[in-house]
Amino acid sequence: DAGITQSPRYKITETGRQVTLMCHQTWSHSYMFWYRQDLGHGLRLIYYSAAADITDKGEVPDGYVVSRSKTENFPLTLESATRSQTSVYFCASSDIEQFFGPGTRLTVL
Amino acid sequence: RKEVEQDPGPFNVPEGATVAFNCTYSNSASQSFFWYRQDCRKEPKLLMSVYSSGNEDGRFTAQLNRASQYISLLIRDSKLSDSATYLCVVNPNNNDMRFGAGTRLTVKP
Numbered sequence: 001d002a003g004i005t006q007s008p009r010y011k012i013t014e015t016g017r018q019v020t021l022m023c024h025q026t027w028s029h030s031y032m033f034w035y036r037q038d039l040g041h042g043l044r045l046i047y048y049s050a051a052a053d054i055t056d057k058g059e060v061p062d063g064y065v066v067s068r069s070k071t072e073n074f075p076l077t078l079e080s081a082t083r084s085q086t087s088v089y090f091c092a093s094s095d096i097e098q099f100f101g102p103g104t105r106l107t108v109l
Numbered sequence: 110r111k112e113v114e115q116d117p118g119p120f121n122v123p124e125g126a127t128v129a130f131n132c133t134y135s136n137s138a139s140q141s142f143f144w145y146r147q148d149c150r151k152e153p154k155l156l157m158s159v160y161s162s163g164n165e166d167g168r169f170t171a172q173l174n175r176a177s178q179y180i181s182l183l184i185r186d187s188k189l190s191d192s193a194t195y196l197c198v199v200n201p202n203n204n205d206m207r208f209g210a211g212t213r214l215t216v217k218p
Contacts, residue, residue, distance in 0.1 A: 033206075035208075040210055041210060042113070042196065042208040042209050042210035042211060043153070043196070043206075043208035044208070045205065045206065045207075048205075058205070059207075090152055090153070097155045098155070098206065100152035100153050100154070101152060102151070102152050103150075103151075103152055
């Protein structure tokens with residue numbers, strides 16, 4: 001089906017572990033984004049990508065790594081998860097309007 | 110000061126009421142403005158863009174005041190289905206969207 005999907009939808013991990021969140025879109029949008037959403041902060045941009053092999057930092061990039069080898073995929077990796085990275089993570093892609101994936105709820109114990 | 114500030118609410122209104130939300134932003138160079146709607150534990154979805162001249166979409170009216178750096182959303186004849194969190198979004202430059210923390214609305218029968 002067309003759209004933007006994220007996996008896993010829920011993830012529990014431990015401090016220090018590496019975690020990768022996947023994002024896949026079928027629209028061939030050039031731009032893709034990763035946000036985290038925490039109570040009281042709204043959505044904050046982690047990283048974004050203007051095209052394959054082009055990525056740039058957002059507002060809160062520390063502790064995260066992204067890659068974009070293909071236009072349709074934009075994985076987000078937490079290299080060594082910390083409790084402060086417990087959050088809901090949304091991936092988005094855009095033409096003009098931003099379309100969001102359903103989110104990944106990540107808990108770091 | 111946060112870049113985008115909203116009254117978190119909650120706003121509790123009866124069906125049929127008119128309710129207005131305001132949002133202020135700090136970056137005077139911001140280029141474009143939006144209202145998104147987010148239902149509980151779901152992804153944000155675009156409600157409407159906000160144009161300098163103001164714009165209306167059915168029961169929803171959005172206005173922008175660049176001089177005072179605020180955006181408003183007016184909902185007339187509230188429906189139960191309007192219950193959600195409304196996110197003010199400001200785009201200070203291309204593809205760098207800044208989200209407010211959201212205003213929660215509950216419409217009661």
